[in-house]
Amino acid sequence: MSSTFDQIANIIAETCDIPRDTITPESHAIDDLGIDSLDFLDIAFAVDKAFGIKMPLEKWTQEVNDGKATTEQYFVMKNLCSRVDELVAAKGAGA
Amino acid sequence: MQIEYFQLIDRIVELNIGEKTITVEAQVPEKSTIFEGHFPGYPIMPGVLLTEAMAQSSGWLLLGLMKFERMPFLAIIKEAKMRGFVSPGQLLTIEAKVEHEGSGFAVTSAKVRVDSLLKCSAELTFRHIPFPNPELRMHMDAMAHKIGFPQQAISYD
Numbered sequence: 279m280s281s282t283f284d285q286i287a288n289i290i291a292e293t294c295d296i297p298r299d300t301i302t303p304e305s306h307a308i309d310d311l312g313i314d315s316l317d318f319l320d321i322a323f324a325v326d327k328a329f330g331i332k333m334p335l336e337k338w339t340q341e342v343n344d345g346k347a348t349t350e351q352y353f354v355m356k357n358l359c360s361r362v363d364e365l366v367a368a369k370g371a372g373a
Numbered sequence: 374m375q376i377e378y379f380q381l382i383d384r385i386v387e388l389n390i391g392e393k394t395i396t397v398e399a400q401v402p403e404k405s406t407i408f409e410g411h412f413p414g415y416p417i418m419p420g421v422l423l424t425e426a427m428a429q430s431s432g433w434l435l436l437g438l439m440k441f442e443r444m445p446f447l448a449i450i451k452e453a454k455m456r457g458f459v460s461p462g463q464l465l466t467i468e469a470k471v472e473h474e475g476s477g478f479a480v481t482s483a484k485v486r487v488d489s490l491l492k493c494s495a496e497l498t499f500r501h502i503p504f505p506n507p508e509l510r511m512h513m514d515a516m517a518h519k520i521g522f523p524q525q526a527i528s529y530d
Contacts, residue, residue, distance in 0.1 A: 316448060316449065319448060319449060319475070319478050319498055319500070320449065320498070322475050322476070322478065323473055323475060323478070323480055323498065326473060326475055327473065332474070332475060332476055333475070333476060334476045335475065335476040335477050335478075336476045336477040337476070339477075
C-alpha cells in the first residue's frame with residue numbers, strides 16, 4: 279500500500295502534468311510546483327475520492343486570507359499529507 | 374429557450390435532491406441568428422451551447438442542493454463529447470447528476486438526449502460562492518419560478 283505522500287504526489291503529477299520526481303515532501307504546491315487554484319480543484323476532487331474525505335479548502339483558504347495560517351501549513355506537500363491523514367483518521371473515528 | 378440570452382433551460386422535469394439528479398427540457402428554436410452563421414445552409418446547435426445547456430442544468434441541481442444560498446459558476450469542462458448533430462426545433466432532454474461535492478466546488482456529469490438518442494455528454498466542475506449581490510439572487514429566483522423549479526426542494530432536509 280503506497281503512502282499518503284506517494285498517492286497525492288501521483289495525483290498531482292497526473293493531474294497537472296508535473297514530472298513525478300520533482301515532487302518532494304518539501305515541495306510547496308503553489309510556490310514550487312506552480313499549481314493554480316483551478317488545478318487544485320482537480321487535485322482536491324481526486325484526493326477526496328481517493329481517500330474518501332472532503333478537504334476543507336474553503337476553511338483553509340479563509341484562514342490564510344485572514345492571516346491565521348500560512349500557505350506552508352496547508353500546501354507544503356508533507357503538511358498537506360498530514361492534513362489528509364488527519365481527515366482520514368477523523369473520518370475513521372467518526373464512523 | 375432564449376438562445377441569444379443564454380437562457381437555455383425551459384422546464385425542470387424532475388429534481389431529486391436525495392439522489393442528486395435533475396432532468397430538464399430545452400426546446401431549440403426553429404430560427405435564430407446563431408443558425409444563420411452556424412452553418413449557412415446547414416444549421417446545427419453549436420457544441421459550446423450544448424455544453425452550456427449541460428452546465429445550466431447542473432447549475433440548477435446545485436442551486437437546489439445548496440438551497441439557493443450559493444451560486445455555482447462553471448470552472449472546468451472535461452470529456453465533452455459531441456456525439457450527434459442537434460437541429461433547430463428539436464427538444465432536448467438534459468440529465469445531470471452530482472458526482473462529488475467538495476469544499477467550495479462540485480463535480481457533475483451531464484447528458485443531452487433528443488428522444489432516446491444521446492447527443493452529447495461531459496463532466497463539469499463548478500466553484501460555488503455565496504451570492505455576490507442581491508440582484509443576481511433575485512434574477513435566479515425569478516428564473517427558478519419561470520422554469521418550474523420545485524420550491525419544496527429548497528427546504529428539503
